Amino acid sequence: MENILQFFFTYKEAIFIIALSIFLGIEVISNVPAVLHTPLMSGANAISGVIIIGGIIVVGHADLSRFSVSLVLGILALIFGTLNVVGGFAVTDRMLEMFKKKKK
Amino acid sequence: MDKVIGNLNGIDFTMGETLLELSYLVAALLFVFGLKLLSHPETARKGNLWAAGGMGLAMITTLLLHKNAAGEGIPLTNVWIIMAVIGVGSALGWGIARKIKMTAMPQLVSFYNATGGAASALVALLEYPNAKTGDVGSIFVTVLGLIIGSVAFSGSMIAYGKLDGKVGDITKPFMTYLNLVLLVFTFGLGAYIIFSPNQPADMIWAIYALLAFSLIYGVMFIMPIGGADMPVVISLLNAFTGIAAAMAGFIYSNQAMILGGILVGAAGMILTILMCRAMNRSLINVIIGAFGEGGTAIAHEQGTIKEITLSDAAILLSYSKKVVIIPGYGLAAAQAQHIAHELDTVLAGKDVDVRYAIHPVAGRMPGHMNVLLAEADVPYEKLIEMDDINPDMPNVDVAIVIGANDVVNPAAYDDPGSPIFGMPIINAHLAKNIIVMKRGMGKGYAGIENYLFFNNKTRMLFGNAKDSLQKLVTEIKSI
Numbered sequence: 001m002e003n004i005l006q007f008f009f010t011y012k013e014a015i016f017i018i019a020l021s022i023f024l025g026i027e028v029i030s031n032v033p034a035v036l037h038t039p040l041m042s043g044a045n046a047i048s049g050v051i052i053i054g055g056i057i058v059v060g061h062a063d064l065s066r067f068s069v070s071l072v073l074g075i076l077a078l079i080f081g082t083l084n085v086v087g088g089f090a091v092t093d094r095m096l097e098m099f100k101k102k103k104k
Numbered sequence: 105m106d107k108v109i110g111n112l113n114g115i116d117f118t119m120g121e122t123l124l125e126l127s128y129l130v131a132a133l134l135f136v137f138g139l140k141l142l143s144h145p146e147t148a149r150k151g152n153l154w155a156a157g158g159m160g161l162a163m164i165t166t167l168l169l170h171k172n173a174a175g176e177g178i179p180l181t182n183v184w185i186i187m188a189v190i191g192v193g194s195a196l197g198w199g200i201a202r203k204i205k206m207t208a209m210p211q212l213v214s215f216y217n218a219t220g221g222a223a224s225a226l227v228a229l230l231e232y233p234n235a236k237t238g239d240v241g242s243i244f245v246t247v248l249g250l251i252i253g254s255v256a257f258s259g260s261m262i263a264y265g266k267l268d269g270k271v272g273d274i275t276k277p278f279m280t281y282l283n284l285v286l287l288v289f290t291f292g293l294g295a296y297i298i299f300s301p302n303q304p305a306d307m308i309w310a311i312y313a314l315l316a317f318s319l320i321y322g323v324m325f326i327m328p329i330g331g332a333d334m335p336v337v338i339s340l341l342n343a344f345t346g347i348a349a350a351m352a353g354f355i356y357s358n359q360a361m362i363l364g365g366i367l368v369g370a371a372g373m374i375l376t377i378l379m380c381r382a383m384n385r386s387l388i389n390v391i392i393g394a395f396g397e398g399g400t401a402i403a404h405e406q407g408t409i410k411e412i413t414l415s416d417a418a419i420l421l422s423y424s425k426k427v428v429i430i431p432g433y434g435l436a437a438a439q440a441q442h443i444a445h446e447l448d449t450v451l452a453g454k455d456v457d458v459r460y461a462i463h464p465v466a467g468r469m470p471g472h473m474n475v476l477l478a479e480a481d482v483p484y485e486k487l488i489e490m491d492d493i494n495p496d497m498p499n500v501d502v503a504i505v506i507g508a509n510d511v512v513n514p515a516a517y518d519d520p521g522s523p524i525f526g527m528p529i530i531n532a533h534l535a536k537n538i539i540v541m542k543r544g545m546g547k548g549y550a551g552i553e554n555y556l557f558f559n560n561k562t563r564m565l566f567g568n569a570k571d572s573l574q575k576l577v578t579e580i581k582s583i
Contacts, residue, residue, distance in 0.1 A: 010241055017363055017366070018366050021362070021363050021367050025373075026371070028143060028371065029139070029375060032144075033489065034464035034474075037375060038213070038470060038475060039475070040139075042209075043138070043155060044371050046155065046216070047159070048365060048369075049223070049349075050361050051220060051224045054355070056163060057166065057170055058227055059185065060166075061172045061178065074226070078189045078190065078193070080219040081219070082189070084219045084220035085197070087198070087212075089152060089155070090202065093156075099475075
């Protein structure tokens with residue numbers, strides 16, 4: 001019990017953010033028309049590419065003076081993160097572009 | 105510029121650190137606004153750009169201003185390497201996204217989701233050795249991020265393979281138990297790592313084993329789930345990727361990552377539930393995969409199948425006032441969306457009011473059909489959602505069902521024994537006439553008989569949707 005309380009206190013800010021973000025995520029998405037489900041899923045997917053920041057930090061502080069498995073894995077993480085972010089936003093934009101085109 | 109500007113709880117903080125945190129705040133707000141705008145048709149594109157802007161900002165400021173625990177910034181050589189890697193990744197991601205066919209959209213979303221999961225798993229893997237021995241909290245989030253990220257990666261890759269037709273379904277009764285054992289084992293190993301008194305450096309074998317088990321679990325988790333359920337699964341895995349990214353945010357105490365990740369996690373869960381509801385199924389049901397096994401309890405009197413000739417269909421359509429086209433995945437699979445648009449243009453020339461009735465789960469993903477029809481230049485106003493078109497169905501002269509099956513199956517209303525009982529459908533059976541275009545008498549994804557086809561008002565037009573539509577258009581033009 002004490003451990004759990006300790007965990008809560010140590011991470012209280014993060015836990016607050018999580019609690020509020022869950023609510024925010026639900027609130028922002030509800031009432032979305034079915035038309036937008038696929039683009040929305042794709043756009044949300046691109047936002048989850050925020051992990052790329054982790055990739056930048058890992059590679060950013062990696063020791064480049066010698067070859068290591070972790071350097072390779074870090075670069076791999078960065079490539080994957082970039083694919084997720086750039087590909088995700090690009091493909092979402094392409095879907096939405098079509099809705100726009102025939103609206104005029 | 106990076107001078108100490110204040111002191112919080114005994115720790116000095118600098119200008120650079122402050123600017124970095126401020127940029128994360130702006131990025132997080134852009135994610136929220138972006139997602140909000142994405143959920144309205146008018147503003148969706150702008151929303152996507154805003155969110156992308158937030159991401160770009162966070163990436164740049166991290167690159168320029170991030171400091172490790174020792175207070176060192178990112179060395180210039182590393183900056184160049186990062187920029188080169190991001191450049192290569194961007195070119196790849198952008199290229200694939202621009203080149204892909206619209207029908208292949210669902211698998212591409214799944215693929216990009218897989219890359220996000222992989223990145224999260226790798227970051228967790230690489231940060232684990234840096235954790236302090238006995239720091240249960242940070243090891244906990246690392247382990248959780250690793251498990252969830254790996255499952256999202258391997259699961260999404262399998263989903264990608266299934267949607268692309270490269271991977272089949274494997275359903276064996278024992279798999280449910282095997283998966284349960286695997287799941288318990290994976291979490292057991294995770295718990296062992298979290299509570300182990302050993303130094304993380306001595307536990308490297310365990311963290312790699314955890315990676316392997318999580319990856320295997322992801323494959324086994326998705327393998328038995330039917331191809332038709334992939335949209336729900338992708339949405340669920342999308343939520344996973346978000347949560348995995350948030351766990352990594354915990355490791356770095358990075359609020360933008362936590363907020364962005366959890367936002368996607370929550371939104372993905374809600375979207376998953378919305379999709380399940382549109383199919384009248386529970387998430388558990390999708391995951392365990394009981395679809396198509398129950399079978400229909402009530403045997404309906406099967407009338408006879410009545411076919412219609414192309415010329416009769418052409419005449420019927422030309423002299424109608426109101427026509428509704430109900431497209432399904434068959435239309436997309438046959439690449440017939442452009443011809444369908446031609447049909448509605450030709451009919452509009454004859455003063456026929458043509459609209460499209462879109463079921464929430466038409467196509468391979470909710471909204472996929474809208475994207476496909478939009479690509480074929482069908483005007484937005486002609487796409488009517490199920491709830492808006494159903495009240496008007498009795499006034500419709502002809503309902504043309506193209507490559508759709510379960511979404512027009514009246515069994516959803518009156519056959520409690522049917523697996524799709526209770527699922528909302530488009531009321532094609534209420535139209536005055538129904539033309540069903542179909543390749544053959546095969547059953548739908550749900551694997552159940554559709555007695556709409558035996559309805560007295562129904563006429564069947566067998567053949568490839570594209571060919572049939574092409575001939576139909578020629579026929580109508582000649583009238």
